[in-house]
Amino acid sequence: MLIRAFVPAHITAFFVPVVSDDPVKSGSLGAGVNLDRGTTVFAGIETGTLRRHVHVAFNGEPAGRSEAVISYSVVERIVPKSFVGEIEVWQYFDFPSGYGFGNSAGGALGTALALGYEFGGTLLELGRIAHTEEVRNGGGLGDVIAQIAGGVEIRVRAGGPGIGVVDNILTDDLMVVAVYLAPLKTRSVLDSDVVRVIDREGREALKKLMLSPKVETMMKLARNFAERTGLMDDELRELARSIESVTSFKASMIMLGRGVFSFVRKKEIEKLRETLSDLDVPYAISNVYWGKPIVGTWNV
C-alpha cells in the first residue's frame, strides 16, 4: 500500500521563539506564507516480512538514523510496537534543505500524516507528533502549525497543533518569489545574543500586523524585523531592492536561510523573471497554498 502526503513549503517572515519545557507548548509567534510547492512524502507499508524494517529516503537517497532523526522518531511514534513489516518513507523536497523552506517540518508532518492515514490518528494528533519531534530535535518551532493552517499565516498564539492558534490573511492572485542563495544554521542564529532583539522586534511586528493584517503590512514589518535584528546583510539587501524595483511589495529575508522573498502580482512576473535572470540567482515563483496538507492513498 502506497500513501502520499503533501505539505506546503513554509517561509517565515518574522518570528518570536517561545520555548517551554513541554514541547507541545513550545512554538513561535510570527507570520509567514505557505507555497504550493513543498514536501511530498510517499509511505509504503508492506507486511509479510519476518522483521520490522524502517527506511527513510530524502530525494531518493537513503537517509540513515543520524541524518533523519526527526523522521525516524515520527515513524516510531506512529507505527505500533507490534507491527512487523516494511515501512518505507520517501520524502521529496521541491526546495533545498536548510534554506528556510520548512523541509524538516514538511518531512516530519508528511511522514506523520502518511503513516497516520494507515495506522490511525487525527490531523492534530499527528501534527502534534511532528511538532514535538521537530522541537525536541532542533527543527523549526512554528513550521508544522503554520503548514497545517496554510495560506499567508499569522501565528497569534504559540504552541503545537491544537494549542497554538494560526490566523490567515485573505489574499488571492498574489504569487510568492523566493530567491535562495545559501543555507543558514538556525541554531547558530538562535543561540546568540540576537535572541533578545528577535523577541522584542517579533512581538512588536506581530502587534502591528494585527492592527493592519495585510500582505503589504506583513512585508514592511518583515523587512523592518530583518534589518533591526541585524540578520539581513548587504548582499540580501541589494537583492531585496532589485526585486522591489519591479514589484509592489517590500522584499525581506527568508527566516532562516540566506535568501529573500516577496509577493508579486501576475502582471509583474515577466519583468521579475528578467531581473532575476540578469542577477543569475536561483529562484522560484510559486502560488500561495491556501489549504491544509493533503493525504490519501496513491494509485500508480
Add this chain to the structure above:
Amino acid sequence: MLIRAFVPAHITAFFVPVVSDDPVKSGSLGAGVNLDRGTTVFAGIETGTLRRHVHVAFNGEPAGRSEAVISYSVVERIVPKSFVGEIEVWQYFDFPSGYGFGNSAGGALGTALALGYEFGGTLLELGRIAHTEEVRNGGGLGDVIAQIAGGVEIRVRAGGPGIGVVDNILTDDLMVVAVYLAPLKTRSVLDSDVVRVIDREGREALKKLMLSPKVETMMKLARNFAERTGLMDDELRELARSIESVTSFKASMIMLGRGVFSFVRKKEIEKLRETLSDLDVPYAISNVYWGKPIVGTWNV
C-alpha cells in the same frame, strides 16, 4: 468589484451545545462533515451612489432585514460606518435551508469573507463575526468553526474561531450521501427536555470518538446519539437501514433536519443511487470538502 466566497455545507453527526454569555465562547462540541457543495456568496461593492444601500438576496430572491437578520448584521459589522455606496450580497445555496446543511452559517461566513476581502479582517476575525451573529440570532453554534476547518471534523473544544478547536479525521475516497426529507426547527428541539440527554450522550460520543477517530466509529456513535436522544423517528430509521443495506457505514440523522446521511465508497454509489431512486426521496452524493473556505475576486 465582484468578490466570490465559497463555504462548504456542514452536516452535524452529534453535538453538545455549549452556551456562554459571551457569544465567542459559545459553540458546540461534536463531529460532522463538510461537503464540496454548500453556499456561494457573491458580494458586489459599488461606490458613487449618494447613500448607503445594502441588499441581500437568497438564491436570487431579495431578502428583507427580518428574513436575513444574520446576514445584514454581518454586513453592518464589516462595512465601515463611513462607507457610502452600494453593497449587494447574493447568497446561493446548493441545499435547501432549514434541513441541517449549515446554510445560515454558510451565508454568514461567506458574506463576512467576501466583504472582509475588500474591507479588511483576517480569517479568524471574520469567522468570529459570522459566529457571533449566528449565536446571537439563533443560527447554529458550531457550523462556522466546522466550516472554517473543513473535512470530517471533530469539535474538541467549544467556542468561536480562534477559541474553539476543531480536529480532523483523515479520509479520502469516501463520499457523503445526504437524504433530506423536510426542515426541522432547531429551536423547537433545543428548547425542550431533550437538551440534558443531548449533553450527556454528546459528551459520551465525543469521548469515544477520540479513542478511535475513524469515520466508521463516528457514524456508529452518531446513530447511537440519534437513537438515545429520541431524535430519530421510524421513517428516518427505515431510510437509514435502506442506505446501510448497500453501503459500508452506519447511516444516521442529519442534526438538525428531517434527513439521513452516511458515507459511501465509490464502488457502492451505483447501487445506492438505485436504492434511493426506488424510494423516490431527494438526495445528494457529494465529496468531502477537505480545505478551508475560499474567497477571491471574481472575474466574469
